[in-house]
Amino acid sequence: MILWADYDSRRASVVDGRSRVDTLDCNRYTRAAERCWFTIDASCLTWEGQQFQGKRAIVEKLSSLPFTKIAHSITAQDHQPTPDCCILSMVVGQLKADDDPIMGFHQSFILKNINDAWVCTNDMFRLALHNFG
Amino acid sequence: MILWADYDSRRASVVDGRSRVDTLDCNRYTRAAERCWFTIDASCLTWEGQQFQGKRAIVEKLSSLPFTKIAHSITAQDHQPTPDCCILSMVVGQLKADDDPIMGFHQSFILKNINDAWVCTNDMFRLALHNFG
Numbered sequence: 071m072i073l074w075a076d077y078d079s080r081r082a083s084v085v086d087g088r089s090r091v092d093t094l095d096c097n098r099y100t101r102a103a104e105r106c107w108f109t110i111d112a113s114c115l116t117w118e119g120q121q122f123q124g125k126r127a128i129v130e131k132l133s134s135l136p137f138t139k140i141a142h143s144i145t146a147q148d149h150q151p152t153p154d155c156c157i158l159s160m161v162v163g164q165l166k167a168d169d170d171p172i173m174g175f176h177q178s179f180i181l182k183n184i185n186d187a188w189v190c191t192n193d194m195f196r197l198a199l200h201n202f203g
Numbered sequence: 204m205i206l207w208a209d210y211d212s213r214r215a216s217v218v219d220g221r222s223r224v225d226t227l228d229c230n231r232y233t234r235a236a237e238r239c240w241f242t243i244d245a246s247c248l249t250w251e252g253q254q255f256q257g258k259r260a261i262v263e264k265l266s267s268l269p270f271t272k273i274a275h276s277i278t279a280q281d282h283q284p285t286p287d288c289c290i291l292s293m294v295v296g297q298l299k300a301d302d303d304p305i306m307g308f309h310q311s312f313i314l315k316n317i318n319d320a321w322v323c324t325n326d327m328f329r330l331a332l333h334n335f336g
Contacts, residue, residue: 080292096253110286112286113297114283114284116281116283116293119279119281120227121283121330124268141309146329147253147311148249148327148329149248150249150325150327151288152246152289152324152325153243153245153315153324154285154287154289156287157284158291158311158313158327160249160293160309160311160327160329162329162331164264174331176293176295176309177328178292178311182286191285191286192283192285192291193281194281194291194293194311196279196293196295196309197283198295198307198331
């Protein structure tokens with residue numbers, strides 16, 4: 071799964087266009103969420119239809135996700151520049167959380183360069199279940 | 204499927220949040236693509252991994268799609284404001300082109316208000332096949 075902890079990697083993948091397969095442990099994930107260098111107060115997260123805005127709300131949501139381990143595989147990714155000098159990315163793939171079955175997912179996010187740092191201003195995540203709802 | 208012909212409807216669905224099920228015929232689709240009021244020269248389209256930029260390239264691609272009839276059903280949609288006063292949308296659903304089997308799809312796009320008109324600056328489309336690649 072593309073987690074907030076992965077924004078540095080995502081930026082790299084915009085550059086090199088390669089897919090990645092990673093396993094993240096919960097500690098790394100939580101630490102990254104707490105640092106929260108990658109969001110701003112205007113940032114929005116929509117997680118399975120639930121909306122969150124601002125650093126605090128986003129960190130609370132991400133910190134509350136119930137899995138302890140997660141593995142993800144990116145199977146397709148698209149990236150575009152926007153007229154406002156951001157990067158729009160759409161990523162699809164598969165994830166496996168703890169001992170749950172493998173599930174498809176898709177995620178779209180916008181990265182914006184502010185003061186020489188890339189921050190995520192918008193993020194939307196859905197499991198692929200909804201294609202068949 | 205969310206086609207370029209549907210941007211007015213998409214804007215409406217941003218407002219009212221409802222899902223829609225529509226059948227579009229090819230003529231309507233082609234006419235709308237030719238009018239091309241909904242793109243600007245900076246607009247980007249990524250269609251199944253193929254990249255197109257600018258009105259002309261986008262219209263050519265959309266006009267060349269091989270189906271004659273298409274039905275679509277939106278099963279989940281998310282919308283967010285961006286810091287640059289655009290709207291980011293992610294839509295998932297199912298489509299049926301001509302007599303092909305029903306397929307899942309996901310599409311992300313950005314709408315920007317320019318001179319009191321909503322234009323699509325960025326659009327990415329993928330069939331849901333890629334979740335299982």
